Amino acid sequence: MSVPTDAEECTYCGSDLSFCEPVFVAETADGEHVPAGGFCNYACLSAHIEQAELVYGASCTVEP
Template structure:
């Protein structure tokens, strides 16, 4: 597996790496690796990963 950061392409082992996995129907699969939370956050912002996604349920009070 490559050590390249999903966001910036740097070698994550040179930094303080963060690894992301996504749940699939029957397990988990790698979704990315990042130098640190800054690169993860930038990737999320750049790809709008959080748009429309929220684990909180609005019960409508």
């Protein structure tokens, strides 16, 4: 059923970005730029960033 495609999928919701004007972003992790993927709209981008910040926030509070 699945047909291989060059189309990107939204990193957050998995929508086909070929239907949209995708937003591609890169994040910075440990001083390195990391491709964070593409998003079908800014709502998905915002939601993804919120989740990512939650993860980063948790990882920044490491007890010795």
